[in-house]
Amino acid sequence: MEKECQEMLKDITAKFKVCRKAISAMGDETGQLILLTLLEGDFNGIRVGEITAKTYLSRPAVSHHLKILKETEIVNIRREGTKNYYYLDSKESQWETLTELINLIFTGIQHVSKDDSRKE
Numbered sequence: 001m002e003k004e005c006q007e008m009l010k011d012i013t014a015k016f017k018v019c020r021k022a023i024s025a026m027g028d029e030t031g032q033l034i035l036l037t038l039l040e041g042d043f044n045g046i047r048v049g050e051i052t053a054k055t056y057l058s059r060p061a062v063s064h065h066l067k068i069l070k071e072t073e074i075v076n077i078r079r080e081g082t083k084n085y086y087y088l089d090s091k092e093s094q095w096e097t098l099t100e101l102i103n104l105i106f107t108g109i110q111h112v113s114k115d116d117s118r119k120e
Helices: 002-027 029-040 048-055 059-071 093-119
Strands: 075-080 083-088
Touching: 002 029, 002 059, 002 093, 029 048, 029 059, 029 075, 029 083, 048 059, 048 083, 059 075, 059 083
Parallel strands: none
Antiparallel strands: 075 083
């Protein structure tokens, strides 16, 4: 049982390392506001100007945070000529990794809870 817990903890630690930048980016209030704005969109993408108008953030702030979200594979970009459209893409690997991390943590909590209830 202890070996199983150690393996699970090792997996969680590894996933945290992979997701660290994405978690940090999503922890930022401005990043969250941009993500919420993208979620409200039609998933074909939104241009920086539209995000700026909806969030009342400055264009440089939006561009900066979109760059971070893009680098962490949370947001994707589609280009049409000179126009860039930002969107959330379920195919981006970071979303899968974040989901795996959350599921591992949840499984670990359930495992520990079962162990604690047996001790009582």
